Amino acid sequence: SAEPTMVLRLKFLNDTERLARVHPGDTVGALKRAYFPGQEQQVRLIYQGQLLRDDTQSLATLHLAHNSVLHCHISPHSSAPAPAGPRASADPAHAALDVGSLVLPLFVLMLAVLWYFQLQYRHVFTATATTFLAGLTLLFSFVAFTMYRR
Secondary structure: OOOOOEEEEEEEOOOOEEEEEEOOOOEHHHHHHHHOOOOOOOEEEEEOOEEOOOOOOEOHHHOOOOOOEEEEEEOOOOOOOOOOOOOOOOOHHHHOOOOHHHHHHHHHHHHHHHHHHHHHOHHHOOHHHHHHHHHHHHHHHHHHHHHHHO
């Protein structure tokens, strides 16, 4: 084809690298099939901190340049579909509870409860404890806003 080829660096968890010759029009799925035959369902590709979930997405839309690094994680267990049954999950990776998404709401709830107790039972809180609670709230607010501003 007239489409130019480029080289991507596939970097693994053990710091080994493998070079992949691809075309910008190739899809993420085609890259997995070409370089990980039979393991496509177990391979997770990560580019600039983002998991490449969509196998139909072309490499050009990801703005991959020549010599870009794709981090590769190959899960040891097969993601092959489980035997069909009434309780069989379509995707075991998404069936598990995503605990990471609960951290922010739980921390907000904890801070709200602490502020409630500080206002209702002011005599129990020392000036140091109140100052610490205010500082913790400010720090958390700053971290939350910088994380979700992106």
